Amino acid sequence: MSLSRRELLTRAAGGFGSIALAGLLTETGEAHAAASDPLAPRPAHFPARAENVIFLFSTGGASHVDSFDYKPKLFADHGKTITVDNWQGKKGEFPRFLKRPNWEFRLRGESGVPVSDLFPQIGGVIDDVCILNSVSGDHTGHDKATMGMHTGSFNFARPSIGAWVSYGLGTENRNLPSFMVLAPAAPYAGAQTWGSDFLPGCHQGTHVLPGNEPLPNLAPLAPSESLQRMELDLLAELNRGHQEARAADQALEARIRSFETAFGMQREAPDAFNISQETEATLALYGLQRGATSGFGWQCLVARRLVERGVRFIELIDTGSGSAANWDSHGDMAAHGPLAQAIDQPIAGLLTDLKRSGLLERTLVVWTTEFGRTPYNVSAEAKGREHHHQVFSSWMAGGGVKGGMTYGSSDDYGVAVGEKKVHVHDFHATILHLLGLDHERLTYRHAGRDYRLTDVDGRVVHDIVA
Numbered sequence: 001m002s003l004s005r006r007e008l009l010t011r012a013a014g015g016f017g018s019i020a021l022a023g024l025l026t027e028t029g030e031a032h033a034a035a036s037d038p039l040a041p042r043p044a045h046f047p048a049r050a051e052n053v054i055f056l057f058s059t060g061g062a063s064h065v066d067s068f069d070y071k072p073k074l075f076a077d078h079g080k081t082i083t084v085d086n087w088q089g090k091k092g093e094f095p096r097f098l099k100r101p102n103w104e105f106r107l108r109g110e111s112g113v114p115v116s117d118l119f120p121q122i123g124g125v126i127d128d129v130c131i132l133n134s135v136s137g138d139h140t141g142h143d144k145a146t147m148g149m150h151t152g153s154f155n156f157a158r159p160s161i162g163a164w165v166s167y168g169l170g171t172e173n174r175n176l177p178s179f180m181v182l183a184p185a186a187p188y189a190g191a192q193t194w195g196s197d198f199l200p201g202c203h204q205g206t207h208v209l210p211g212n213e214p215l216p217n218l219a220p221l222a223p224s225e226s227l228q229r230m231e232l233d234l235l236a237e238l239n240r241g242h243q244e245a246r247a248a249d250q251a252l253e254a255r256i257r258s259f260e261t262a263f264g265m266q267r268e269a270p271d272a273f274n275i276s277q278e279t280e281a282t283l284a285l286y287g288l289q290r291g292a293t294s295g296f297g298w299q300c301l302v303a304r305r306l307v308e309r310g311v312r313f314i315e316l317i318d319t320g321s322g323s324a325a326n327w328d329s330h331g332d333m334a335a336h337g338p339l340a341q342a343i344d345q346p347i348a349g350l351l352t353d354l355k356r357s358g359l360l361e362r363t364l365v366v367w368t369t370e371f372g373r374t375p376y377n378v379s380a381e382a383k384g385r386e387h388h389h390q391v392f393s394s395w396m397a398g399g400g401v402k403g404g405m406t407y408g409s410s411d412d413y414g415v416a417v418g419e420k421k422v423h424v425h426d427f428h429a430t431i432l433h434l435l436g437l438d439h440e441r442l443t444y445r446h447a448g449r450d451y452r453l454t455d456v457d458g459r460v461v462h463d464i465v466a
Contacts, residue, residue, distance in 0.1 A: 038167075038170075038200045038202050038203070039166070039170050039171045039174065039178055039202055039203075040170050040171075041169065041170040041171065041172065042168065042169055042170045044168075044169065044435065044436025044437055045436055045437055045438040045441055045442075046436050046438070047436060048400075048434065048435050048436025048437075049362075049364075049399055049400020049401075049434045049435075049436075049465065049466070050362055050363060050364035050398070050399030050400055050434045050435050051172075051312075051362045051363070051435070052307045052310075052311065052312055052313070052314070052362065052363045052364070052399075053162075053165060053312070053313045053314070053363070053364045053365075053366065053399070053431065053435070054303045054307065054314050054315075054316065054350070054363060054364070054365045054366070055161070055162065055313065055314065055315040055316070055366045055368075056315075056316050056318075056343075056347065056365065056366060056367040056368070057149075057150075057187060057315060057316070057317045057318070057367075057368060057369065058318050058319075058326075058327050058339070058343065058367070058368075058369040059146075059187040059188065059317060059318060059319045059320060059321060059326045059327060059369070059370075060142070060319065060321075060326035060327030060328035060329075060369070060370075061142070061145075061327050061328055061369055061370055061371050061372060061373055061387055061388075061392075062327045062336070062339075062369040062372070062373070062392075062393075063101075063327075063329070063333065063336060063372060063373035063385055064133070064372035064373070064388075064391070064392040064393035064410070064414060065101050065372070065373070065375045065413075065414040066101045066102055066103055066116055066118055066333060066336060066373075067103075067115070067116050067118050067119060067336075067340075067393060068114075068115060068116070068119075068131045068133065068393040068395065068406075069133045069372075069392075069393050069409075069410055069414050070105040070114035070116070071101070071375065071410070071412065071413055071414045073412045073413060074098060074099075074100055074101065074375055074412075074413050074414060075100045075101065077098050077413075078098055078099065078100035079097060079098065079380045080097070080098050081095050081096065081097055081098070082095075082096060082098060082376060082413065082415075083095050083096070084096055084376065084415060086390060088140050088386060088387060089139070089140040089141070089389075096374075096376035096377060096378060097376055097377060097378070097379060097380040097382070098375060098376050098413060099374075099375065099376055099377055099382060099385065101116065102118075102333045102334065102336070102337075103116040103117040103118045104116065104117050105117075106123065108123035108124065108126045109123070109124070109125075109126040109127040109404055110127055110404065111126065111127050111403075111404030111405065113126045113127075113129075113131065113404060113405065113406060118336060118337070118340045118344075119340055119344050120344065121344040121345045121347070121348035121349075122344055122347055122348050124348055125348050125351045125352060125397075126403075126404060127403050127404040128351055128355060128360065128397045128398065128403040128404070129351075129395050129396070129397045129403055129404070130395060130396050130397065130401045130402050130403060130404075130405050130406070130407060130464045131393060131394075131395045131405070131406045131407070132393065132394050132395060132396070132406075132407050132408055132422050132427070132461075132464070133391075133393050133406055133407070133408050133409050133410055134391060134407070134408025134409055134410060134417045134418070134419065134420050134421050134422050135368070135391065135392050135393065135394045135408075135422045135423075135424070135427060136389070136390060136391055136392075136417055136421055136422065136423050136424070137149065137154070137370070137371055137389040137392075137423075137424050138154045138389065138424070139154045139155075139371075139389060140371065140387045140388070140389045141387075142188035142189075142321065142328070142370060142387075143188040143189045143321075144189075145188075145370035145371045145387075145389055146187050146188040146189040146193060146370040147188075147189040147192060147193065148370075148424050149368060149369075149370050149424055149427075150189070150192075150193040150194070151192075151193070151197075151453070152424065152425060152428055152453045152454055152455055153455065157192055157195070157197050158197055158451070158453075159195065159196050159197045159198065159199045159203070159444075159451075159453070160179075160192075160193060160194045160195055160196070160204075160205060161313075161428055161431065161453060162179040162181070162194060162203075162205050162313040162315055163179060163194070163195065163196040163197070163199050163203040163204060163205065164199070164203075164432075164442060164453045165178075165179070165312055165313045165432070165435060165437075166178040166179045166202075166203040166312055166313060167196075167199050167200070167203045167442075167444065168432070168435075168437045168442045169312060169435065169436075169437070170312075171310070171311075171312055172310030172311075172312065173268070173309055173310035173311065175265060175267060175268040175269075176265060176268055176269060176272065176306070176309055176310070176311050177205075177206040177265075177311070178202075178203070178311065178312040178313065179194070179203060179204070179205040179206065179311075179312060179313045179314075179315075180205060180206045180208055180306060180311055180313075180314050180315075181193075181194045181205040181206065181207050181208065181314075181315045181316075181317065182208045182210060182214075182299040182302060182303065182314065182315070182316050182317070183207065183208075183209070183210075183299075183315070183316070183317035183320070184209065184210055184294065184317075184319070184320060185317075185319065185320020185321070185322060186207075186317075186320055186321060187317055187320060187321050187370075188321040188370065189321075190321075191207065194207065194315065198444065198446040198447075198451070199444055205313075205315065208273075208302075210293065210294035210295070210298055210299060211293055211294055212293050214273050214293075214302075215265070215269055215273070268309065272302070272305050272306055272309055273302055273305075275288075275292075275298065275301055275302065275305070276290070276291075278301065282301070282353065283301075285349040285352060285353055286298075286300055286301045286345070286346050286349040286350070286353075287345035287346055287349065288301065295342070295346075296316070296318050296342050296343045296346045296347075297345065297346040297349070299316045299346070300316065300346040300347065300349060300350040301346075301349075301350075301353075303316055303350065304350060304353055304354060304357075304359070307354075307359055307363050308359070318339070318342065318343050319339070325338070325339065326339070327339055327369060329373065329384050329385060330384045330385070330386060331383065331384045332383040332384050333373075333383060333384055333385060334383070347367065350365065351365060351397055351398070354398060355398075359398075360397070360398035360399075361398065361399075362398075362399065363398050363399055364396060364397075364398055364399025364400070364401065364431065364434050364435070365396065365397045365398050365399070366394070366395070366396050366431065367394060367395050367396075368394035368395075368427075369392070369394070371387055371388055371389040371392050372388045372389075372391065372392025372393065372414075373385035373386065373387065373388050373392075374386045374387070374388045375388075375413045375414040375415055376413070376415075390415065390416050390417070391410040391411075391414065391415070391416055391417045394427065396430075396431075396464065399434050399435075400434045400465055400466050401434065401464055401465065401466060402464050402465070402466045405464070407420060407422070407461065407463060407464050408420035408421065408422055420463075422461055423457065423458070425454040425455060425457040425458035425459075426458055426459050426460070426461055427461075428453050428454050428458060429454050429458035429459060429460050429461075430460050430461045430464070430465075432453065432454075433460040433465070434465065439452060439453060439454045439458050439460070440452065440454075440458075
């Protein structure tokens, strides 16, 4: 008697073969469903505190000891020597001179959290912010550290956190991309910071370049929307016929879906980027002049408008890798001044605006940089600071995070983690957790193994969750 493969699996090993087959078919079915509509809304693993993320990234390495990590001993012991065991990624014993912060710190808000004069406006809304003063990375180079903060991988190309969120939750608005990046220029590691890598291409971030035409080629070429709809329906019919012979081609499915998204964007994107409808009071909140089409204030205001329209993950990058005016202040820490002034009011305005509209409760706002800067340098006269990945500061606000608090600490001088270390993997795991995603369950099979944003590490920082 001959048996089919299905019958053999059903009878083999007392039926365990059929269980394996059922599991395989279930996975195949789920994969096919995801491929047929990869941007469809997907349920979270558990009830979420946040629905959307605004991820603020300051390129170049903002100094933790000059901004959010108050170190009285660093002020007091300026010019004294210490010996450190890591210098720009090299192990050994290195005598260095302590350098005091350029800005004074003050207790801000009702919570009395210390914030330096570098960020007075953020200090004014600090009661809504949770500062993490014990963040730690694995690399002291700009490109590797930037890639690590965005993808969880410091050495190999992997999907961006925004792509993972889009993959895990889908989109709330099919007329706009689920992941958008508003940036005048790319940071270190380039467009890889918002890439989808092995995830379906529809989850890659859409780069929006601030200016008069943020998204080019949006104007429809067809003389009317009805004619364009007819053309698109005909194209979809031809594409479906082409796809029937290529049912497993996810790239093709993603391309077909992109035509529908592009059609929707022609209707919805121009309105999302049109801030002329905003009141004078709102523009002033972000530090904007009427008619502005660029600047970090514009990016922050547009981010709020995109959240209102259901965009799942929005990243705002202040400066690019090629700019001499990013946060990489080797020569003189005074360069941090104008950089902070450019983002301080817009960020404070964003938090205020989200809160008064009720959006902050469901929107997680994150600020970070690729690493901090050394509390010391090679000479007592040095005005700048070098790269420092051992410990630095980041913060979160809204979206289920406790406000008006600090979590973790560095040592007396801000050289190493003092307590409650938050590795980049922990940072990512916590963001996913607030979105209702279990970082250990959010996986994608590629090249014969399951990958995840947090690799094989990561823990959720539950103490900061409200």
